[in-house]
Amino acid sequence: MTGLLELHDVSLSFKGVRALNALSFSVAKGEICALIGPNGAGKSSLLNVINGVYRADAGDIVFDGLRFEAIHAQKAAHLGIGRTFQHNALFRRLTVRENVLAGLSRHGTASFFENIFRLGRDGAERRGFLARAEQTISFLGLPRHTERVVSTLPYGLQKRVDLARALVSGPKLLLLDEPMAGMNQEEKEEMSRVIREANRVFGSTVVLIEHDVGIVLNLASHVVVLDYGRKLADGTPDEVRKNPDVIAAYLGTVH
């Protein structure tokens, strides 16, 4: 089976501690794939390997038909891998609009000379960027906050800005690191709706990390369960729900 994203025996360790242990799985184009597992299972590390923040010790990754052992974060972005962060990683002194505009950087075509002196391709780029940013901002229900500096926004809204920044560039693959952390049930459902919409409207394949199993099993079409850097289960929500290992290691003990 070939997917948009395939991992083959990916391993990663920090100072001798194994974060990922010969991990393999595949994400099909267009699906919403959830990674679940207890804290320290290696979920965030996995996202970091996929988009090049960390470099895997072994194994390789195939994205959109391209095989690589290590990729630079920038290159990953230019290939169309978007990403949100578990801890706030917004450009905190910039406004919502500026954050979202920055998310479009990979589509910039004008040279710095054109940008600075507003020549040549700069005009079209500016207009195009603004239009896409406004569109994404309203898609995420943020128009009232467009001019706000993001550090002054409440946490839930910051999470949305983070998503908007990743979504605006139209990524083929969208990696979401706990997009619903710290939200109440209502907010989580709203966020689920937004992610589903993003998946449908923007056509982005989604890989997300989430702790709330109820939400995950509703939202995702594919679930991968991690435990101590290993893959415990991999399948549809129903399959995973019935998997005895998962029940023993994770579902049965938490909540």
Add this chain to the structure above:
Amino acid sequence: MTTLQESALSKPLRQPAFGVGILAVGAGLIAAFAVPVLADDYWLSSIIIPTVIMGLAGIGLNLLMGYTGLVSIGSAAFMSIGAFSTYNLLLRAPFLPLPIVLILAGLIAAIAGVIFGLPSLRIKGFYLGASTLGAQFFFEWLFTNFSWFSNDSQSLTISAPRLQILDYDLQSATGRYYLVIATTALLIALAFAIVKSRVGREWMAIRDMDVAASVIGIRVARRKLLSFGISSFFLGIAGALWAFGYLGTSDAHAFNLDKSFQILFIVIIGGVATIFGNFLGAAFIVLTPILLDRLSLIIDLSFLGDQGALANLQHIIFGTIIIVLLIKEPDGLSSLIKRGVEALRPRARSSG
């Protein structure tokens, strides 16, 4: 698409602000041209010219530090490169007009800036300070040990062989003022154009969270080097103006570590990531010693002993103000003033 049009239409409020901006720029330019009529030569030469040039240098560092988040404690080195390049270009390429010489000198400083900025691709924070501090010591050494740079002059000093544009001689205080103010005005416009462009936005993104910037596809390394280059371009031109528009005759030691610290202080005092704030910081740096001097004439400060004691007092005051500002007003004087203006605004409206 309707959302876009709506949002474009929902912003007529910005239109008058833009008009006010143009008015302010126009008024500023007229005022700048009128200054020599009102101020005497002392004011021009000893206060206004150095303030404007140091403010310009502040912009240079602020583009790097305030907008891109990269530390430099060697700004004066790039000023000295601008000064010595200008001197040598004027001397050795007499056919080049002054504005071209200044631009070339800025570009030479920019190249040096990019080279000394290379370590920023691997290291961060004050570790990066080491590289720029290296530039500081290296160029001071270079310009004092190789007399070619000062045309083999015995004293290792440089003074502009000519200071003219077309046929206008700019040696007088007024002439130097116009040279400085015109150059600075153009560079302010350039600075605004940069920070309002995609380049500026990407710089600020790198400053606020460089990993995230890289993850969304900003070419971090290229942008950092560009920032070093542009910052040094501004500093280089400021250095040329300092040497020939203010000092007249200077040497490498006019651009020592103390000068670098002064520029750093200008940025902190004026406000990080501001353009006009730098001139507030510069005014502070230029005026404080003069005010203390004046004060010592009025009040009897003889208990302090000599001139040196006054310099020490100045150091204490500078140091204290830096610390107090960092604690109380991390965004610098410009945010203090902005808040002041905002506090005054409702009253102005109700009274008018």
Add this chain to the structure above:
Amino acid sequence: MSYFLETLVSGLFAGVMYSLVAIGFVLIYKASGVFNFAQGAMLLFSALTVVTLTEKGMPFALAFIVTSFVMVVMAILIEWLVLRPLRNRDPLTLFMATLGLSYVIEGFAQLLMGMDVHMLDLGIPDVAVQVGGIYVSQFDIIASLIALTLVATLAIAFNKTRMGISLRAVAADTLAAQSIGIRLPVIWRIVWSVAGIVALVAGLVWGSRQGVQYSLSLVTLKALPVLIIGGFSSIPGAIAGGLLVGATEALADIYIGPLVNGSVSTWFAYILAVGFLLARPAGLFGDREIERV
């Protein structure tokens, strides 16, 4: 060959002097994450205090004790007036604050005690003695012994005392240390006091070499490349870095200097440090920091 060796050895001794200054930085960096630019100013202030007191007729030992006390008071004031209000601010802000602090301390030092160059005689004869076929300054040997004693004392204090263990806890994980009841302000006051006394020792050794004067405060600039090479948070690193800088600088001055019109000592260490940074960003013994996102 013996010329080479003598240069190398005198360079290594100069390196010990650099390490002596660098250790003060490391202490403060470990405990409070601050790159204390004011260390040089503290050096100047403490040495100037000792000299002024002895010139007023106070016995050296008493002057030393009084100055130590003054440095402790200074540490408490710095913690109270500068560090506490700036808690939780980014390292760059703290660095700038120490830059401001260095202006204040230097200013006070010279305002109160004058700007003259004072000679300081520690009673160590600066004569050359022959050791293993090469000439070495006796002063250098004794200065190195002093440095060694200081480092040994610090090592014991760090590893054996309760305070030292708390300090290492703070250095390892500030939040965790606080949660087990270690009081940060207390740690800071102690560390800055110790750094003040290290500055005093370094100031005396340096001062007796080149006179007690303003330029003492500039040894900060010598320590910076040492710290970069050794890593900001490692005392062994500070020592190894100091030796490396001292030795290569002395050799470069002798062998490269003549090729380029004179002494390269103002900038050579920096270029070395930058080269080192590019090759080993974390320094000789520093831990690589992994960025968490």
